[in-house]
Amino acid sequence: MGSYGAGRLPAAGGAAEFFTTDNGLGSDDVKAIAFDIDGSVWFGAEFLTLERSEFPQAAAVSRLAPNGSWSTFTDAGEGVHDIAIDQAGTKWFATDSGLSRLSAAGEWRHFDTGPFAELAQDISAVAVGRDGSVWLGMNRGLVKLAADLTGLQRYTSADGLAGPIVNDIAIADNGDVWVGGEFGASQVSAADGSITGYFAGTSGRLWITVDGQRRGLTYHGNVRTLDDGDRLSGELAWFGACPVAGRPDVKDRIVLIDETSCVGTQLAEHAAVAAGASAAVVFSDLPSYHNVWETSFRGIPVFYLEPGQGAALRDHMLSGAMVSVDIAPPPRDIPVVDALQSFSVDHVAIDAMGDIWLGLTVPRGGGVVRRKKDGDEWVNYGAGNALMSDEISDIASDRTTGDVWVSQFYGLSRLAAREPGATCETSVRVDTDTTSAAAIENAADVDVFALNVDRPFSRFDITVPDPEDRLDLYLVRSCGAIGGGRRIGGGRRIGGEQRLVFDVTSRTGTYYLVVRPRPSSHAYPIPYRVRASLTQIDLASKRTLILTHEPAIRHHFALQPDDPELVAWQERLQALAADDGVGGYIVWDLKKDTSDDVAAAYREWELNADPSQTFHKANRLALALRDWIWQRRAADMPRLQYVVVAGDDRVIPHLRVRIDAPPGSVDDGWMTEDEYL
Structure with a gap:
């Protein structure tokens, strides 16, 4: 876990450990964690340029060795978004300046020149397949680097990816690659390389046929004007670049509009309405679009193509090619979580059963959905039923236990396998x-x-x-x-x-x-x-020790654990202990909550069948309690002044023996008597 340092939860349970730059971490802004084959833990961090003004030793990469020692590395670059480690122990780093590799022998290499020059850009995610291939997520699609480093293969939304921007990557045991994207999730088949898109919310597929060849484009759609039963199809007409006055021959036709010079103004959309167009396909040469879900335009169905898709389509049309359009209602393969439509899949994980877990993001929250390995069943997890927040920061699967961990804005959740x-x-x-x-x-x-x-x-x-x-x-x-x-x-x-x-x-x-x-x-x-x-x-603040033995209370008064009378008695004792004037600490079970000596003495007194030994057994219990109380006062209850016994002689015997006060303790509230009867 990370953001303000890193934390570790022991596998056997217990207290968490926390690590910061004071312990040896290269940066407190941890964004990536990976486990090495030798038991080491690797951490990647971002925003180091800002940190170096206060922390000159800041490093993007840190390693926690099995023996607890730390190492830091600056070779990877200024910001690390993701880390993957292959079966040979080679570390791959997705950074804001490209792809870096650290071999098991300790040699660094940066893939930013020659045939890998196109990798010299911001890389958001990295994963390694069982065949050694390296998969990279970028703003312009998914890239596969062959295991032998002989070449690159790129996948874009034109191939079926759910959006041009790749947020996260996970690889299943069968080699299928799952990708979280801007408009949904994608599955790249290991068998034939085909891509299946799972779109969320208003994202969908726009089928374009150019010279008889049909291909799909991904869009953000104005779904409020296209019902689930509707369908649009026909020849695409070029409408022009914004600002445009409109053309008289586009009535009842689907038009293509270049909105590069007026993105977000909706001038072109209104012009298309005025010209009588039945629908509009809009594109821009800018690298990103405005938030379509905030648009108020409702005149006709409008489909905003992803960046980079529209220009080629325009060129086909201007060259005289026949372009037809088949627009279907946006599929919602990924279900809604807590009544919020999701637009982006930011996190992907695969659990030990092969189920796919997707972390979703919407303008007002998100959530997690789980797709079962066998079949198309989806399960929703949100703040209403399993999570503390709909704002998801990461998902990880424990392949040993099968549990899935979800970090959120308000904490950490574990979804048991x-x-x-x-x-x-x-x-x-x-x-x-x-x-x-x-x-x-x-x-x-x-x-x-x-x-x-x-x-x-x-x-x-x-x-x-x-x-x-x-x-x-x-x-x-x-x-x-x-x-x-x-x-x-x-x-x-x-x-x-x-x-x-x-x-x-x-x-x-x-x-x-x-x-x-x-x-x-x-x-x-x-x-x-x-x-x-x-x-x-905080035992040091307690001034009163309240002693009782609840099993004896239940036995002698014939009370069940959920008896209202017993519950009321427990609540009264708790209220007494919580009173500011008392400052009490309750011992509910003398045999389990004190010491072995007290437990043994209580057991002997409790089981005593010889009346002549009653006083001796009770006195032995009193002595054991006295010793335990003094030990507690000396060890961790220095302010202890009072002892309250809750119960009659059948619960804790009031038979007494001579007790000498510890030296110097009389003024602290301890009292002595020559003899107790």
Whole structure:
């Protein structure tokens, strides 16, 4: 991950690590990450010219070695957009000045002269096929560099690409190349090189027949004037270059207009309407167009060709060639996400199952769509069901676990490769400070998530958006408690969310979050997302230690884990601890949240069957608690002054022994007595 440095999430869970220029990173503006065959991690950065005024050592390329050491390289250029590493360990860098290569032997080469001179431009994406071929994304299409470096092959929108600008590239196991483009996605077949376009929103295909040869052009269309059932076809007539007064012989014909000198003004479109044209095909020699979706022109269907397509068409017509047009309604192969039409596919990833993941961009957001490998099924993911934001920054697939990670403007989400099951063995791990998506499929479905805690005295904060109050969630410590009653924490509804907060004392290890539907009628499936954070508890600020043993409370008062009376008691204790005048920390389970000595002493007292030994067992427990409290005060609770016991003699025995105060502690609130009865 990167933008203000780089971060690493351990595979086994736990706290994230962060790296900046202070640690050895060449630049904090990280735009590309790639993993080497030797375990190294490579980072590419942008905007180095601006950074060098404050950071003279800025470098576009950084390497984090397996032993933790850093290296930086300036040979690649000023800005790196993407990195690909082949099976031989050769690194390929897509930069703002062209293509650079770093061999496994450490030799640099730049492809910007001779037969590769056309590569001396801004390259947005790079990927390496299994055959060693290198695929490059540019503003003018897709380029394939042969594995033996003998030549280049270019693909443009005239060949079927969904737009002239290539944003991202991913290569499937079968060799097919998937491309994210300005107007959609494209699939280049490894078998025959054919291209299948998947267009989004108002993008589509405009079929042009020149001298009997039919080919497709890509356009942005004014779809509000062309219904799904409509179709336009006929001979194309040259209308002229803007400004144009119009021609009397274009009535009810489809006209071609050169809008280079008046882009965005719609003068030519209005002239075509005045001349009686039935539709207009508009082009410009400028490298980019205005935002067509903001246009208010609705007079006739207008189709804005991609840059570079119209001039050749005009030349054909002026030379006397017969040009016919077949305009169909814009296909929407890529589905709408959260009711927003998408115009651009900026990110492409392929998961372990071979499914294609596309990150979409629209003027007001975006989202992610997933195309199943087998068939044409599409699945939508947006802020409403799986993501925290519709503004997607990148997508990556973990080929080991099959999980797909989506970085967004508001954070990071993990889309699990499989649905969580109802047991420990089928649970799905949730990493802290990330979001995982799943769905309840039916009334009997139970989802289990595993959360790993490697730091004692931490606080779980788990959030599940649930605006319709359809879900129930609770936390358990062991696998055997998942379907039964030994809950250690339950979710509370706050606003439109289910929220579960639980303090982990000394019990590190794995906890299990259980999500199930509430017992009422629902429409299934119920998609949801889980976000878990883990923060360190500031024990140094606590002045009161609240001791209880919840299992004993439940046993002696015959309460179930979800009993309202027990929940109310928990909430009262939590409110007491949160009071500013108390500053409390709660120990809910003496056997699990304290020390081995306390746990052993409590177990002996709890199981004692000899009345003559009751006092001795209780005194031993009191001594163990005393020692543990003093240890906590000396280690991490220096402000501790008070101990509150929540429960009667059946929960924590009040039988006492002589306790000597630690030296110098009397003034801090500790009190002594000669003898306790």
